[in-house]
Amino acid sequence: MTTRLTVATGAPYDVVIGHGVLSELRGLVGTDARRVAVVHSPTLQDRAEALRSELTELDVHLLEVPDGEAAKNADVLTSCWRTLGEAGFTRSDVVIGLGGGATTDLAGFVAASWLRGVRFVNLPTTVLGMVDAAVGGKTGINTEAGKNLVGAFHEPAGVLCELDVLATLPPEEVRSGLAEVAKCGFIADPTILELIEAAPEAVADTASPLVAELITKGIAVKAAVVAGDLKETGPGGSVGREALNYGHTLGHALERVNSFGIRHGEAISVGMVFVAELAHRSGRIDADLLERHRSVLRSLGLPTTDETPFDTLLEAMRLDKKTRGTQLRFVVLDDLARPAVLAGPDDDLLREAHAALRP
Structure with a gap:
């Protein structure tokens, strides 16, 4: 089809x-x-x-x-x-x-x-x-x-x-791409997560109807988001296109400090767990949704832990293009499929969230 x-x-x-x-x-x-x-x-x-x-x-x-x-x-x-x-x-x-x-x-x-x-x-x-x-x-x-x-x-x-x-494609490249699909599930379309959870082994077969469906659903999420906010201006005070950056602030920092030796999806996977920790520690999401991040991403064979020195990552995150002035901005969830922006969190909160990523 x-x-x-x-x-x-x-x-x-x-x-x-x-x-x-x-x-x-x-x-x-x-x-x-x-x-x-x-x-x-x-x-x-x-x-x-x-x-x-x-x-x-x-x-x-x-x-x-x-x-x-x-x-x-x-x-x-x-x-x-x-x-x-x-x-x-x-x-x-x-x-x-x-x-x-x-x-x-x-x-x-x-x-x-x-x-x-x-x-x-x-x-x-x-x-x-x-x-x-x-x-x-x-x-x-x-x-x-x-x-x-x-x-x-x-x-x-x-x-x-x-x-x-x-x-x-090698399997690790497929897994890397599926991180962005899972992201779309967390920020907009939970049926993506349900499909992965129902048959995580099937995503290894790129010829399967499931992979085609997941790709189509991921594209549909992005198409809808950019249609409403092409240039990431956040119309009407909404999160808008910035929602697509879920997990990307820490993820891009990981890519940079590793001289792009880590795959994009692998870095974003860790970044999503990090912002889920931020949201949980800020009282925005419950422990079940936090754990769902780890379980879904692990089922795809993606990393959910990190041992990079926090200060190294913090310096790299301050260069993120979403930063406004000296204020870091993170896309987080207020609930499943309810993205929001957490602006200027305290460094101690960031440090605690990253510490929770250690194996």
């Missing part, structure tokens, strides 16, 4: 999930394009070549970039700009992001910054890319100061989630 979800922002686009969905790529590229740049990681060279074979009437340039977060830096971005300039890319031409979340983040920013914005299409090839990075229009790169500090909001023309590619 193929599922089509519409992201109903000011410039609506579809996310298509299923098998054989790449047949829709030519329509998304459009009739005005003469040149296409396919930004891809080294492991996807064959798939990039296959795309070039499908777009034979166009001048297709393959831009190989490093794996993972190593792609998201100014040097790689400049190299992509150089290729587009030498090829004569115009406003009617197209950038395609083929790969995981880091690749689509970079490709989107290449498209956003070239000629102040050209058309782009996302073809995510990981669970994480499908449920998180490829949808929502956030694009960007990292700097030495922190993750995703330079970027732009630039929505894709469409997103094609080809489920066949998931069979090639």
